[in-house]
Amino acid sequence: xxxxxxxxxxxxxxxxxxxxxxxxxxxxxxxxxxxxxxxxxxxxxxxxxxxxxxxxxxxxxxxxxxxxxxxxxxxxxxxxxxxxxxxxxxxxxxxxxxxxxxxxxxxxxx
Amino acid sequence: xxxxxxxxxxxxxxxxxxxxxxxxxxxxxxxxxxxxxxxxxxxxxxxxxxxxxxxxxxxxxxxxxxxxxxxxxxxxxxxxxxxxxxxxxxxxxxxxxxxxxxxxxxxxxxxx
Numbered sequence: 001x002x003x004x005x006x007x008x009x010x011x012x013x014x015x016x017x018x019x020x021x022x023x024x025x026x027x028x029x030x031x032x033x034x035x036x037x038x039x040x041x042x043x044x045x046x047x048x049x050x051x052x053x054x055x056x057x058x059x060x061x062x063x064x065x066x067x068x069x070x071x072x073x074x075x076x077x078x079x080x081x082x083x084x085x086x087x088x089x090x091x092x093x094x095x096x097x098x099x100x101x102x103x104x105x106x107x108x109x110x
Numbered sequence: 111x112x113x114x115x116x117x118x119x120x121x122x123x124x125x126x127x128x129x130x131x132x133x134x135x136x137x138x139x140x141x142x143x144x145x146x147x148x149x150x151x152x153x154x155x156x157x158x159x160x161x162x163x164x165x166x167x168x169x170x171x172x173x174x175x176x177x178x179x180x181x182x183x184x185x186x187x188x189x190x191x192x193x194x195x196x197x198x199x200x201x202x203x204x205x206x207x208x209x210x211x212x213x214x215x216x217x218x219x220x221x222x
Contacts, residue, residue: 033211043153043200043213086152088211098143098211100152 003027004089006101013077013108021104023087025068031090032063032070036083037103043086046072077108116201116214123195123221129188131217133201139212140205142184144176147198147216159184191221 005024013019023032031050035043047054049063049070058078063070070087087101114135123129133142141160145153157166159178166174173195175187188195201214 035213043147045211045213048211088153098155100154102152103150 003091004087004099004101006087006104008104009102010105011107013074013081013106015077015079015108015110017077018073018075019077020074021072021085021087021106023070023089023101025070025089027091028068029063029065029070029089030092032061033088033090034061034070034072035086035088037086046085074106079108079110082106082108114201114203114212114214116199116217118217119215121217121219123188123191123219125192125221126190129191129195129219129221131186131199131201131219133184133186133203133214134182135203135212136182137203137212138181139203140181141203142178143202143204143211144174144184144186145200145202146170147200148196153200156186191219193221195219196221 003026007022033048034046036046037043047061049061051063051065053062058075060073074081084103084105086103088098090098117132141158143158144156146156147153155167156170156174157176164176176185178184186199196219198216198218200216202211204211
């Protein structure tokens with residue numbers, strides 16, 4: 001089944017506004033990563049989280065392992081933030097494996 | 111050097127022909143992964159090597175092979191390409207889950 005549910009699937013933001021993306025996990029995740037897919041299709045690392053929060057410029061991410069979710073906050077959205085954002089969670093069950101969310105397609109408009 | 115290198119960047123293949131994609135990293139990571147990424151879909155894990163041990167996902171078990179002759183190098187092999195194999199193939203490396211994954215730029219495979 002779907003272990004990683006990402007929402008929203010698509011989002012349009014006005015330049016300068018704030019928003020948050022979210023991933024819920026149906027079973028306990030050990031770590032979470034957030035990626036931005038560039039127009040060519042390759043993935044750029046944004047954050048890697050064990051439970052806790054990290055901040056980098058206008059982006060902030062949190063991972064709450066007890067409540068089984070992670071969020072990515074975008075502050076003061078800029079046109080260049082447009083793209084598809086993926087979360088990926090790591091799970092442990094007779095070894096470790098990773099599952100991706102289905103992505104959030106973000107469009108920032110003037 | 112924290113880059114994962116993938117070659118080639120673009121690959122054209124004919125239906126029924128084999129395809130071999132190459133990935134390398136010099137970070138001495140013990141784990142290397144291959145993902146398939148199609149438009150509007152999440153990246154799908156195909157297989158990964160932990161050291162010399164190959165782990166393949168159950169639903170792609172028969173479609174993809176891989177080899178890892180040394181720690182730095184990992185290939186993805188398709189024995190007989192079908193149209194449905196057209197996708198971006200992403201290689202990544204890490205230290206078995208304890209650290210972040212580093213992704214290569216990908217190889218875009220088009221099967222005609």
